[in-house]
Structures are given as structure tokens and as C-alpha cells.
Amino acid sequence: MSEIAVSLKNVSKCFKRYPHPADRLKELLFPGKSRAEEFWALRDINLEVIKGQTLGIVGRNGSGKSTLLQIIVGTLTATTGEVQVNGRVSALLELGSGFNPEFTGRQNVFFNGRILGLPEEEIEAKFDEIAAFADIGDFIEQPVKTYSSGMFVRLAFAVAISVNPDILVVDEALAVGDEAFQRKCFARIQGIQERGGTILFVSHAASSVVELCDRAILIDYGELLLSGSPKLVVSKYQKLIYAPPDKIEELRHEIRDFNSQKLSIYSQSGVTKRQIGTKLIAKLLQKGHDLYDPGLVPKTTISYIAQGAKIENPCITNKEGKVINILSRGKDYIYSYEVKFTETAYKVQFGMLIKTVSGFELGGGISHPTGDGVSCIESGTVVKVEFKFSCRILPGVYFVNAGVLGIVNGSQTYMDRLIDAAMFRVQTEEDLLVNTIVDFNIEPSVLLMMQQVTA
Numbered sequence: 001m002s003e004i005a006v007s008l009k010n011v012s013k014c015f016k017r018y019p020h021p022a023d024r025l026k027e028l029l030f031p032g033k034s035r036a037e038e039f040w041a042l043r044d045i046n047l048e049v050i051k052g053q054t055l056g057i058v059g060r061n062g063s064g065k066s067t068l069l070q071i072i073v074g075t076l077t078a079t080t081g082e083v084q085v086n087g088r089v090s091a092l093l094e095l096g097s098g099f100n101p102e103f104t105g106r107q108n109v110f111f112n113g114r115i116l117g118l119p120e121e122e123i124e125a126k127f128d129e130i131a132a133f134a135d136i137g138d139f140i141e142q143p144v145k146t147y148s149s150g151m152f153v154r155l156a157f158a159v160a161i162s163v164n165p166d167i168l169v170v171d172e173a174l175a176v177g178d179e180a181f182q183r184k185c186f187a188r189i190q191g192i193q194e195r196g197g198t199i200l201f202v203s204h205a206a207s208s209v210v211e212l213c214d215r216a217i218l219i220d221y222g223e224l225l226l227s228g229s230p231k232l233v234v235s236k237y238q239k240l241i242y243a244p245p246d247k248i249e250e251l252r253h254e255i256r257d258f259n260s261q262k263l264s265i266y267s268q269s270g271v272t273k274r275q276i277g278t279k280l281i282a283k284l285l286q287k288g289h290d291l292y293d294p295g296l297v298p299k300t301t302i303s304y305i306a307q308g309a310k311i312e313n314p315c316i317t318n319k320e321g322k323v324i325n326i327l328s329r330g331k332d333y334i335y336s337y338e339v340k341f342t343e344t345a346y347k348v349q350f351g352m353l354i355k356t357v358s359g360f361e362l363g364g365g366i367s368h369p370t371g372d373g374v375s376c377i378e379s380g381t382v383v384k385v386e387f388k389f390s391c392r393i394l395p396g397v398y399f400v401n402a403g404v405l406g407i408v409n410g411s412q413t414y415m416d417r418l419i420d421a422a423m424f425r426v427q428t429e430e431d432l433l434v435n436t437i438v439d440f441n442i443e444p445s446v447l448l449m450m451q452q453v454t455a
């Protein structure tokens with residue numbers, strides 16, 4: 001048992017929902033007849049997380065991920081089933097939880113420290129370190145309600161890691177905040193991994209789950225649909241979010257069957273992915289390797305006025321997952337970007353286009369056929385879009401665009417577009433025998449058919 005950090009047996013969670021807000025009051029005034037509808041946010045979840053493991057949790061919005069984490073953290077109680085947690089838990093839950101908006105940052109640090117079970121002197125001793133990590137300057141003395149979401153998450157993360165938790169629970173929060181801060185957070189997460197800590201990590205960023213986690217689970221409609229390697233789980237999850245509505249039920253069956261057939265190779269394996277964690281940190285920390293030229297950043301990026309979505313972090317990665325901008329002819333790469341949705345959109349499509357320096361359009365791609373798309377993306381969602389491509393172009397410098405098209409308020413619009421979102425160079429090669437732009441894989445051969453007799 002001591003090897004198990006978190007164990008859930010047949011855990012279900014039922015929320016009461018009132019179709020009309022007044023019903024809640026009526027029920028209080030006239031007890032006896034319940035007007036509530038039962039809503040099962042989690043159904044019969046069985047899960048064991050062994051110590052030292054980093055578990056990724058993915059699933060569509062409203063699938064029950066946050067409910068599951070809150071049951072583990074203890075801020076919600078399971079309706080039925082058994083929950084066991086061994087070790088000190090520290091949580092970075094969704095924005096808004098845990099902090100009192102009227103208190104200053106400083107007061108919230110103490111308030112939270114007490115909730116996490118730290119004695120006053122210990123919080124006192126750690127305060128400077130926490131403030132330094134959060135790095136929000138004088139805002140630490142301001143009420144938290146005046147904070148931006150980025151500042152909020154900085155402070156929340158600083159507090160959550162200050163207690164050296166045995167189990168760290170992170171619910172999506174890291175998607176907020178700039179790259180430099182995320183880098184710091186990932187480095188701390190790695191520190192906890194190295195000390196043998198257990199991490200539960202909810203994220204929409206497929207790459208973070210794949211690179212940081214040892215194992216992942218997919219939750220859908222409150223059901224644990226799949227448990228397995230992060231790569232497998234993320235790929236099924238992506239299939240699910242991109243599926244047309246009439247195919248979803250079929251797909252759910254397919255994934256469920258797949259899960260039950262699969263031998264539980266992952267369930268008890270003690271293998272952790274520390275080297276891979278290190279790889280991620282390396283990727284985040286230093287783009288300063290020989291395949292990344294920091295000077296190769298477009299000065300011509302044009303961003304159209306965004307309408308309900310924002311494209312961020314366009315970049316190219318190689319097979320090793322490194323962010324690069326120097327490519328080699330003939331190799332495969334992934335062009336990716338993230339999209340933050342601030343409005344709910346329907347039939348959403350994502351696109352890319354590669355152009356020459358002079359603006360000639362060489363080739364592009366879209367995520368879905370014309371007229372199709374992700375059926376619905378809710379406001380608040382962050383999507384990571386990846387386009388795998390082969391570098392079939394010759395040495396030179398090229399630019400790449402990004403675009404999101406969707407139906408917002410009934411009409412189809414470009415929700416965001418970035419012209420010259422990123423640039424890259426295809427490495428020069430010595431004695432190249434092909435020229436111009438497209439690599440047709442031309443292999444010249446010159447045969448001597450007949451010997452000329454010279455006098």
C-alpha cells in the first residue's frame with residue numbers, strides 16, 4: 001500500500017442541479033419533495049497512481065477532470081466509493097479557487113499556507129522565497145482581485161510548490177502565464193519528480209502531457225475511458241475532440257473496447273519518465289542549440305484583428321521535439337501553434353501556409369475539409385494545432401502563416417490570422433545539384449554511350 005500515492009475505488013460523484021434557480025429555494029422552504037436533477041459528474045472511477053509517477057489527465061470540457069482532482073485534494077467529497085491519498089498534497093486548482101480576492105497577495109500566502117498545514121513561522125521563513133518566485137513586484141501588497149490572471153497563477157504556483165508536496169496537483173493553470181514563467185514552473189515540477197514526488201497534471205497541451213507524464217488517462221462524460229501511455233491517450237483524446245458529433249458515440253465505444261482489451265501494462269509499472277522530463281526542460285530552457293537561430297524571427301508578422309480567438313506560440317519542432325528554425329531538406333517536421341478561444345465557435349478549421357521571402361505561396365494545409373471542422377469549441381478553451389509536414393523545399397528562407405476559421409454568432413469568420421507567424425531556413429548543402437524552390441528529388445546521371453575517337 002505504501003507504494004500507492006492515490007487510490008480511487010468505484011468513485012462516483014453526483015451533483016444536484018436545479019433546472020430553475022428558484023427551485024433550490026423552494027426545496028429549502030418546502031422540504032420533502034426534491035426538485036433537483038441528479039447529475040453524475042463521475043461514474044465508477046477506479047484509479048491507482050503509484051508514488052513517483054506523473055499522471056496526465058485529459059478530456060473534453062465538462063468531462064469531470066476538475067471534479068476528480070478536487071475529490072483527490074479533498075475540496076469535494078465523493079458520493080460513493082473509496083478515496084485514499086498518502087502524503088502531503090498541494091494543489092494548483094483552476095483559477096479563482098484557493099485565494100480570497102479581498103486579501104492582498106501577502107495575506108493570501110499566509111491564508112493558503114495555513115490551509116496547506118504550514119505553521120506560521122514556516123510561512124514567515126518561506127515568504128521571501130515565495131514572493132521572489134511569483135515575481136509580481138509590489139502587487140504582493142495589493143488585493144488579489146486587482147491581479148491579472150497571469151499574476152494570479154504566478155502567486156498560486158509559488159505557494160503550491162513552497163510546501164514541498166509529496167503529491168502536486170495542477171489543474172490547467174499553467175496554460176496561463178508567459179513562456180519564461182512556465183519554464184520556471186516546469187523546472188520546479190521536474191524538481192518534484194526528481195525527489196520522487198507524485199504529480200497529477202490536467203492539461204490541454206498535448207505536448208506537455210506527452211513529454212512530462214509517465215502515464216495518462218482520458219475522462220469523458222465522467223467515465224474513465226482509457227488509461228495508458230501519454231502518447232496513446234493523447235492521440236485518442238485528439239480523435240475525440242476532432243470527431244464530428246455523429247461519430248462521437250461510436251468512437252467512445254471503440255476507445256472503451258480498446259482499453260479493456262489492452263493488458264494493463266501501464267497500471268503498475270514503476271517506470272518514470274525523468275529523462276524525458278529533462279528533455280522538455282531542455283527544450284523550454286534553451287532554444288540556443290545549433291538548429292535554432294535566434295535571429296530568424298520575422299519582423300513582418302501581421303496579426304489581423306482577432307475575433308474570438310488568439311493564435312499563440314507558432315513554432316516548428318523536429319522529431320526530437322526541439323523547437324528549431326533551421327530545417328534540413330527531406331526531413332519531417334511539425335508546425336504547431338496554440339489557439340485561445342475567447343468566444344464559442346462552431347465548425348472550426350485551422351490552417352497553415354508556407355511562402356517564399358517574396359510572398360509566393362508554396363503550399364499549405366487545413367485541418368478539415370471545406371465546410372467541416374471541429375463541431376464546437378467553447379469559449380475559454382485552448383487548442384494546440386499541429387501540422388506534420390515534409391520539408392520538400394530547397395535551401396533558402398521561408399515564412400509560414402497561421403489561421404483559424406469558424407462560425408461565430410452565426411457567420412463564418414477568420415477568428416485570427418497571423419501572416420508571417422514564423423520563419424525558417426532550409427540549411428544550405430555543399431555541391432547541391434538541384435535548384436530553385438521545389439525539391440523533386442532529382443537525381444542526375446550522365447552516361448557515356450559511345451566513345452568518340454579523337455585524332
Ligand SMILES: Nc1ncnc2c1ncn2[C@@H]1O[C@H](COP(=O)(O)OP(=O)(O)O)[C@@H](O)[C@H]1O
Binds near residue numbers: 017060063065067
Ligand atoms: N458544483 C457543481 N454543481 C453542479 N454541477 C457541477 C458542479 N461542479 C461541476 N459540475 C458539472 O460537472 C461536470 C464536470 O465538471 P468539471 O469537473 O469541472 O469538468 P472539467 O474540469 O473536465 O472541464 C460539468 O458538467 C459541470 O457542469
Ligand SMILES: [Mg+2]
Binds near residue numbers: 065066067094171
Ligand atoms: Mg476543469
